[in-house]
Amino acid sequence: MPFVMELIQYMIVSIYFTSICVVFIIKKEAIMSNYNCIQTKFIQWSNKRALHPNAAYKRNIKTVKSISIPLAMLSLSIAFGPLISTINDMGKLPLDNRAHFILFWPTIFDTNKLSTYGIIYTLQVIFTIILCISVFSFNLGFMVFLNELITQFEMLLDEINDAFKYKMDKQFETLFIDCIRHHQIIIKFLDDLKSYFKWMILIEIIVVQVILAILIYNLTKVNASLGYKVKIAGSLLFNLLPMCFHCHVGEVVLSLHTRLSNHIYNMTWYDMPNKNKQLVVIMFQRTQRDLTLSSALFSSERASRSLISKVIKQAYTILNVLLKT
Numbered sequence: 001m002p003f004v005m006e007l008i009q010y011m012i013v014s015i016y017f018t019s020i021c022v023v024f025i026i027k028k029e030a031i032m033s034n035y036n037c038i039q040t041k042f043i044q045w046s047n048k049r050a051l052h053p054n055a056a057y058k059r060n061i062k063t064v065k066s067i068s069i070p071l072a073m074l075s076l077s078i079a080f081g082p083l084i085s086t087i088n089d090m091g092k093l094p095l096d097n098r099a100h101f102i103l104f105w106p107t108i109f110d111t112n113k114l115s116t117y118g119i120i121y122t123l124q125v126i127f128t129i130i131l132c133i134s135v136f137s138f139n140l141g142f143m144v145f146l147n148e149l150i151t152q153f154e155m156l157l158d159e160i161n162d163a164f165k166y167k168m169d170k171q172f173e174t175l176f177i178d179c180i181r182h183h184q185i186i187i188k189f190l191d192d193l194k195s196y197f198k199w200m201i202l203i204e205i206i207v208v209q210v211i212l213a214i215l216i217y218n219l220t221k222v223n224a225s226l227g228y229k230v231k232i233a234g235s236l237l238f239n240l241l242p243m244c245f246h247c248h249v250g251e252v253v254l255s256l257h258t259r260l261s262n263h264i265y266n267m268t269w270y271d272m273p274n275k276n277k278q279l280v281v282i283m284f285q286r287t288q289r290d291l292t293l294s295s296a297l298f299s300s301e302r303a304s305r306s307l308i309s310k311v312i313k314q315a316y317t318i319l320n321v322l323l324k325t
Contacts, residue, residue, distance in 0.1 A: 009218075037188065038189075042185070064143075075128070082231055099231075135238070142246065160263065180283055201243075201303050202295035212312070253292075257291045
């Protein structure tokens with residue numbers, strides 16, 4: 001049974017990343033629109049506010065440096081956990097024992113030969129490291145989007161504060177219309193992001209809860225050495241952490257727009273001229289739009305930190321089913 005579960009795990013992971021590629025191909029226009037928005041419109045607003053346009057990227061570099069060591073340790077645990085098993089089990093178990101490979105290796109070649117084992121294991125390590133780098137780069141793109149979005153929201157709040165310094169003057173109209181335009185660009189950016197993000201989070205909800213159940217099942221059922229357990233633990237984190245990050249992205253987007261709505265509502269707009277009040281009402285109505293990053297249309301789950309606990313609970317339910325079979 002654990003052998004079958006491990007095969008199913010690899011099949012699901014391969015289908016998962018293939019599905020992500022398909023979504024990216026289908027939604028390439030929305031992805032390019034996001035990229036162009038950062039490269040043109042967002043940079044234009046940064047220059048207009050006399051801010052360095054690479055502020056968000058500097059924040060990204062700082063974040064990457066802080067997580068590079070944990071990510072390297074995670075990748076190494078997946079790649080070299082089986083090698084630790086091999087060294088520990090030398091003379092006790094044959095080399096073709098599945099705990100000695102990163103991925104299950106079917107009996108096609110005589111993997112009990114040290115040279116054959118070394119070639120196959122080396123190829124698996126190379127492809128595993130490529131996979132880790134690809135997943136990291138993929139999520140780095142979301143990190144860029146998120147930090148740029150935070151920067152633009154902070155900039156918009158400053159623009160609103162500057163406009164309200166002239167709330168009784170005609171100059172308010174010019175400044176606040178700029179705020180409305182800036183907000184519209186941010187909305188367009190998020191609409192494009194939502195068009196492909198919702199399918200990704202839906203796939204992750206389905207895949208991660210099944211993968212977690214299978215990995216924990218293998219961890220409890222397989223009588224293997226410490227290296228195998230290190231590999232399984234690394235795989236568990238490798239599949240769980242990206243979803244945690246995507247849920248964090250959804251939580252931040254929701255909190256930013258709520259903060260903007262509350263900020264406008266709490267401004268002293270009640271004693272302004274009626275013409276200026278109308279502009280504030282327009283902006284306030286725009287902030288009522290639902291910008292929640294949710295899963296696809298036939299699922300109501302939204303990307304938030306509460307979703308992580310739901311996925312873990314569902315994984316626990318699946319695990320109980322597996323343990324009873």
